[in-house]
Amino acid sequence: MLKIEHLIKSFGDQPVLKDLNLNIRKGEIYALLGKNGSGKSTTIKILCNLLNADGGSISFKDKPLDHQSKYEIGIAPQEISVYNNLTFKENLEFFGSLYGLSGFKLKSRISELFDIFGLNQHANKKIDQLSGGWKRRINLAVALIHNPDLLILDEPTAGLDIEIRNELWALIGELKKKEISILLTTHLLEEAENLCNRIGILHNGMIQAEGTIEELKKLIPAKKIAMVETPDTEKLIERINQNGWQYRYYNKRLAMLMPQDYSLSEIINHFPDVSLISIAKRDISLEHIYYEVLQKNAEIPI
Ligand SMILES: Nc1ncnc2c1ncn2[C@@H]1O[C@H](COP(=O)(O)OP(=O)(O)OP(=O)(O)O)[C@@H](O)[C@H]1O
Numbered sequence: 001m002l003k004i005e006h007l008i009k010s011f012g013d014q015p016v017l018k019d020l021n022l023n024i025r026k027g028e029i030y031a032l033l034g035k036n037g038s039g040k041s042t043t044i045k046i047l048c049n050l051l052n053a054d055g056g057s058i059s060f061k062d063k064p065l066d067h068q069s070k071y072e073i074g075i076a077p078q079e080i081s082v083y084n085n086l087t088f089k090e091n092l093e094f095f096g097s098l099y100g101l102s103g104f105k106l107k108s109r110i111s112e113l114f115d116i117f118g119l120n121q122h123a124n125k126k127i128d129q130l131s132g133g134w135k136r137r138i139n140l141a142v143a144l145i146h147n148p149d150l151l152i153l154d155e156p157t158a159g160l161d162i163e164i165r166n167e168l169w170a171l172i173g174e175l176k177k178k179e180i181s182i183l184l185t186t187h188l189l190e191e192a193e194n195l196c197n198r199i200g201i202l203h204n205g206m207i208q209a210e211g212t213i214e215e216l217k218k219l220i221p222a223k224k225i226a227m228v229e230t231p232d233t234e235k236l237i238e239r240i241n242q243n244g245w246q247y248r249y250y251n252k253r254l255a256m257l258m259p260q261d262y263s264l265s266e267i268i269n270h271f272p273d274v275s276l277i278s279i280a281k282r283d284i285s286l287e288h289i290y291y292e293v294l295q296k297n298a299e300i301p302i
Pocket residue numbers: 011016034035036037038039040041042043078
C-alpha cells in the first residue's frame with residue numbers, strides 16, 4: 001500500500017532520517033515508535049508533502065506518491081490542525097470541500113462522521129470552546145472526511161485521559177475492520193501492542209527492528225524475565241554469567257533473562273550463595289523489546 005525506500009532527510013548538518021525503509025500493507029495498522037526527536041513526524045511531513053526529502057522514494061499503491069495520492073490518504077497531524085474559530089460541522093465542510101466533496105455527498109459523509117465520533121452534542125460549538133479530547137476527535141474526523149484508504153495518525157491519543165483514549169482506540173479498531181490501512185506514531189507502548197498488527201522502531205534514522213509482537217519478542221534471548229533485587233549486585237551478576245544467563249537494566253532495575261520459564265524456587269536454587277530481596281517474573285513485553293533495540297543501537301549505553 002505504502003512503500004518508503006531509503007528515505008534521507010537532514011536539517012542543516014543534523015541527519016534525522018539516514019535510510020528509512022518502511023512498508024505498510026493493505027488493511028494493517030502499523031505503529032512507528034521512536035524517542036522524541038527520532039524523526040517520526042518528519043517522516044509524516046514528507047509523506048504529506050510538507051517537507052521535501054533529501055533522497056529516497058515513496059510509492060503508494062505501486063505508483064510514486066504524487067499530488068493525486070492525497071485524495072486517498074488522510075492525515076491527522078501531531079499538532080491539531082483544525083480551525084479553532086469554526087465549529088465541528090464547519091471544519092468538516094471546509095476540509096471536505098478541499099477534497100472536492102460537495103452537496104449531498106459531503107452532507108452524508110459529515111453525518112456519518114458525526115455518528116461515528118459522537119459529535120452531535122457539540123456540533124455547533126467552536127473548536128476553541130472544547131476540551132483536548134474533542135479536539136483530537138475532530139482532528140481524526142477531518143482526516144477521514146474523504147474516506148481515505150490510508151490513514152496516518154501522528155500521536156492520535158497524546159495527552160488524553162484513559163477514558164477518551166479507550167474510546168479512540170475502539171474507533172481505530174472499528175476502522176481496522178473496514179480495511180483501512182493505518183500508520184500511527186505513538187509513545188504509548190500499550191497502544192502499539194494492543195492496536196497494531198506490526199510495529200517498527202525508528203532509531204538513529206533507521207528502522208532498527210520491525211515485525212509483529214511475536215516476531216519482535218525473538219529479539220530478546222529469554223523465555224521469561226525476572227526482575228530482581230539484591231544487596232550484592234556484583235555477585236549476582238557474576239552468578240548470572242556463570243549460569244549462562246544474560247541480564248539487563250530496565251529503568252535502572254536489574255533483570256535476569258531466563259532461558260526457561262523457571263518457578264520462583266528454581267530461580268532461587270540457581271543462586272544458592274546470593275541473597276535476594278525480591279524476585280518478580282515478567283512476560284516479555286514491548287517495553288523490554290523497545291529497550292533492547294535502543295540499547296543495542298545506542299552510541300552511549302543507556
Ligand atoms: N523544520 C525543522 N527545522 C530544523 N529541525 C527540525 C525541523 N523539524 C524537525 N527538526 C528536528 O528533527 C528531529 C526530528 O524531529 P521530529 O519532529 O520528526 O521527531 P519526532 O520523532 O516526531 O519526535 P516527537 O516524538 O517528540 O514528536 C528533531 O531533532 C527536530 O528538532
